[in-house]
Amino acid sequence: KNEVEQSPQNLTAQEGEFITINCSYSVGISALHWLQQHPGGGIVSLFMLSSGKKKHGRLIATINIQEKHSSLHITASHPRDSAVYICASTGNQFYFGTGTSLTVIP
Amino acid sequence: NAGVMQNPRHLVRRRGQEARLRCSPMKGHSHVYWYRQLPEEGLKFMVYLQKENIIDESGMPKERFSAEFPKEGPSILRIQQVVRGDSAAYFCASSPGVWETQYFGPGTRLLVL
Numbered sequence: 001k002n003e004v005e006q007s008p009q010n011l012t013a014q015e016g017e018f019i020t021i022n023c024s025y026s027v028g029i030s031a032l033h034w035l036q037q038h039p040g041g042g043i044v045s046l047f048m049l050s051s052g053k054k055k056h057g058r059l060i061a062t063i064n065i066q067e068k069h070s071s072l073h074i075t076a077s078h079p080r081d082s083a084v085y086i087c088a089s090t091g092n093q094f095y096f097g098t099g100t101s102l103t104v105i106p
Numbered sequence: 107n108a109g110v111m112q113n114p115r116h117l118v119r120r121r122g123q124e125a126r127l128r129c130s131p132m133k134g135h136s137h138v139y140w141y142r143q144l145p146e147e148g149l150k151f152m153v154y155l156q157k158e159n160i161i162d163e164s165g166m167p168k169e170r171f172s173a174e175f176p177k178e179g180p181s182i183l184r185i186q187q188v189v190r191g192d193s194a195a196y197f198c199a200s201s202p203g204v205w206e207t208q209y210f211g212p213g214t215r216l217l218v219l
Contacts, residue, residue, distance in 0.1 A: 041215075042212055093151070
């Protein structure tokens with residue numbers, strides 16, 4: 001069992017749809033990260049959070065410490081959002097989820 | 107402020123050679139992290155360094171791999187006697203402090219022939 005589990009593994013959406021990607025973790029953490037890996041391979045850090053909710057543009061990340069669960073939401077999705085989204089936990093060690101491959105169709 | 111820089115971007119080595127991957131963190135960042143992404147697999151943590159110190163190397167293979175972050179100059183990930191299984195993308199990231207947002211470099215794609 002992975003310390004960090006993501007779902008779904010693959011997701012296809014129509015442009016404009018509201019998207020949710022889920023992340024569950026089984027270890028104690030200092031912070032939960034959401035990363036975006038573009039088709040070309042580059043990685044961008046989207047959010048780092050340890051409690052509550054953060055918003056940046058059309059992206060929203062939430063975390064529930066008691067339930068050890070985080071979600072990444074994308075509102076009004078666009079084809080340029082197509083990428084792999086990765087959650088990762090940092091604490092005593094670093095653990096990565098396997099990623100969610102998102103494709104947004106025009 | 108330049109972002110995290112990695113070089114080379116692509117590196118081809120024959121089995122048994124050495125590979126040296128360099129990472130220059132963002133200005134003002136003293137924390138460097140190295141990650142490996144094998145083909146068709148997810149990211150895996152390798153090592154976390156602060157200037158001149160290895161803080162956590164729990165993800166580093168026990169043999170052939172080493173990392174350093176000297177007082178001056180870039181962080182170096184060194185792979186001795188490379189094997190085909192070392193072929194992967196190696197990413198480094200930096201942060202201004204521990205548990206702060208990490209900024210990723212573009213990665214070095216290592217191909218071992």
